[in-house]
Amino acid sequence: MSPSSPSKIRTISTDKSRAYSTSSSFNLTVLISGSGTNLQALIDACGQAPSSKNTARPLPQAQITHVISNRRDAYGLVRAQEAHIPTTYHNLVTYKKKHPPTETGTQTARREYDTDLAQKILTHIPCPDLVVCAGWMHILSPVFVNALAAANVPIINLHPALPGQFNGANAIGRAYEAFQRGEISKTGVMVHYVVDEVDMGQPVMVKEVECRPGESQKELEERIHQTEWQLLVEATEKVLAELEEKRRLEG
Numbered sequence: 001m002s003p004s005s006p007s008k009i010r011t012i013s014t015d016k017s018r019a020y021s022t023s024s025s026f027n028l029t030v031l032i033s034g035s036g037t038n039l040q041a042l043i044d045a046c047g048q049a050p051s052s053k054n055t056a057r058p059l060p061q062a063q064i065t066h067v068i069s070n071r072r073d074a075y076g077l078v079r080a081q082e083a084h085i086p087t088t089y090h091n092l093v094t095y096k097k098k099h100p101p102t103e104t105g106t107q108t109a110r111r112e113y114d115t116d117l118a119q120k121i122l123t124h125i126p127c128p129d130l131v132v133c134a135g136w137m138h139i140l141s142p143v144f145v146n147a148l149a150a151a152n153v154p155i156i157n158l159h160p161a162l163p164g165q166f167n168g169a170n171a172i173g174r175a176y177e178a179f180q181r182g183e184i185s186k187t188g189v190m191v192h193y194v195v196d197e198v199d200m201g202q203p204v205m206v207k208e209v210e211c212r213p214g215e216s217q218k219e220l221e222e223r224i225h226q227t228e229w230q231l232l233v234e235a236t237e238k239v240l241a242e243l244e245e246k247r248r249l250e251g
């Protein structure tokens, strides 16, 4: 099962008994940097893809109300626009040009970038209930993480590795090489809460992916992406269920 492409719609098959029933609705802001296949899985699951009215909706209680990319050419922006979701391109280069190319200057630029990113997210109407990093390739500084925590907006991230294994960028490539060296027999995908330390937040859901002898990296990547698309929807459903319960208890 793969996410739909803007030109065609596929049903995200799901066990209807898992379909979440709630009176609440939740606004999602999704951060991307690339192709947006995981964003597309969420668009499909929320029923926001064009003419998706007759398909199953694992996330009936959610709608993506804002997509932000740090890369102008991210195809995920096209996917969002096809689904009539407001988009923002937030460019780090603009901030870097204001400061000297030194370590301090770069840190200041990133802090200002992240401050404005948080402000764009939190002042958007409607304000999100949850931020989802779906292939977001920018390390978020404490000023961002703290701003969203202060606003009670949780952040989750999709990472193509197991907890504590291959944190950071190029996780799939590093896992593949480790398997070739006989160091691991499996890798996986996780969705975790975002904290300052990269990819070290509490896992929401984890799915192991076996490594197969003789398989190419591209074949492993495809199996991992298939796992990601399903896991991100299921993990988002789980987090929203926890938010719903929190709303219920708080009355």
Ligand SMILES: Nc1nc2c(c(=O)[nH]1)N[C@@H](CN(C=O)c1ccc(C(=O)N[C@@H](CCC(=O)O)C(=O)O)cc1)CN2
Residues within 6 Å of the ligand: 133, 136, 137, 138, 139, 140, 141, 145, 157, 158, 159, 160, 167, 168, 169, 193, 194, 195, 196, 197, 198, 199, 200, 201
């Ligand atoms: N504070 C946090 N920020 C982010 C987290 C996190 O857990 N805590 N998760 C990442 C997503 N991610 C892995 O899942 C990740 C993405 C990018 C990088 C990275 O090294 N980025 C470089 C730029 C790389 C590039 O532009 O290609 C950088 O930011 O300098 C590491 C981990 C999202 N952010």
Ligand SMILES: NCC(=O)N[C@@H]1O[C@H](COP(=O)([O-])[O-])[C@@H](O)[C@H]1O
Residues within 6 Å of the ligand: 032, 033, 034, 035, 036, 037, 038, 039, 076, 134, 135, 136, 137, 158, 159, 160, 168, 169, 170, 171, 225, 228
């Ligand atoms: N460290 C974060 C990371 O590596 N994220 C990875 O970026 C890709 C985005 O694909 P997409 O743009 O097609 O959703 C996905 O494989 C995701 O796991």
